[in-house]
Amino acid sequence: MAERLLFFLLALIVVSTAVGVVTNRNPVRSALLLVANFFSLALLYFLLSAQFLGVLQIIVYAGAIMVLFLFVIMLLNLGSPEPATFSEQGYRRPLAWLIALGMFALLVSQALVVAGTPPAQADPQVGTARTIGYALFTEWSFAVVVVGVLLTVGVIGSILLARRRSA
Amino acid sequence: MESVPLSAYLTLSAFLFAVGAVGVVIKRNPIVIFMCIELMLNAANLTFLAFAKHQPTLQAQVAGHVFVLFVIGVAAAEVAVGLGIITVMFRLRENIDIDQVNLMRE
Structure with a gap:
């Protein structure tokens, strides 16, 4: 019962902050709401007995990625609210509603298929850094190398992109 | 104790996921x-963990x-490259409304 109550509260926060991110006109407020969203998602990960990934979510998403977002917003002066006019893009709003409802209906219909699945007995050591680290360096070692290459290429690419041409 | 259903x-x-998709369509600030x-x-991550x-x-x-873990790594790389592109876009032309960006076409 306590777990359900906790899930309901966290889901409420996640849903309201996600809607806030999209409806807010001020990018800085969107970013701060996104931080709250990531935090409550991290708590949901704890509820799913994924402690290591919950901590990682807070460090990587709520920490590093959000700092990057806010930094670019401040650097480029993008903090001004966007104008409310939608006159020339009148088709966008119905299109967005269509996409949203269609996607939600499709995904929920798939969720109902698996509704009866009983929860397996979660192994007490499933979410620990030890178990995940062991799996990463044995079963998934090739994928780890690939992600490492991807991150290196991403860092080099962004440095090359952001460098001033004259320098 | 009754746990939360899948x-x-x-x-x-x-x-x-639906909220994110709507935001991508209606927002104009990159x-x-x-x-x-x-x-x-993050919606995908939640599904994976559930x-x-x-x-x-x-x-x-x-x-x-x-x-x-891999999705988080890919997201980090994607943010780094994406924000680099936005910075370059801003340097080339001051206004950064996504509807007026057609640099890739020219």
Whole structure:
């Protein structure tokens, strides 16, 4: 019962902050709401007995990625609210509603298929850094190398992109 | 103690994904569009973890967690490159309304 109550509260926060991110006109407020969203998602990960990934979510998403977002917003002066006019893009709003409802209906219909699945007995050591680290360096070692290459290429690419041409 | 059903997590994640998709379509500030993409990636992560909890073996459960780790890594790389592109866009022309960006076409 306590777990359900906790899930309901966290889901409420996640849903309201996600809607806030999209409806807010001020990018800085969107970013701060996104931080709250990531935090409550991290708590949901704890509820799913994924402690290591919950901590990682807070460090990587709520920490590093959000700092990057806010930094670019401040650097480029993008903090001004966007104008409310939608006159020339009148088709966008119905299109967005269509996409949203269609996607939600499709995904929920798939969720109902698996509704009866009983929860397996979660192994007490499933979410620990030890178990995940062991799996990463044995079963998934090739994928780890690939992600490492991807991150290196991403860092080099962004440095090359952001460098001033004259320098 | 009664635990939370799998479908509750999946519905929450479907809602998050739909909200992110709407944001990508209706927003015009590229930074906010990026934030909505992050929302969608997090919805996928939530689905991975919810399914991982309902797997029978330890190996399958850990596989779900490992995939979430990879998604987080890819998201970090994507944000770095994307924000670099936005910076360059801003340097080339001051205004950064996504509807008026057609640099790739010229």
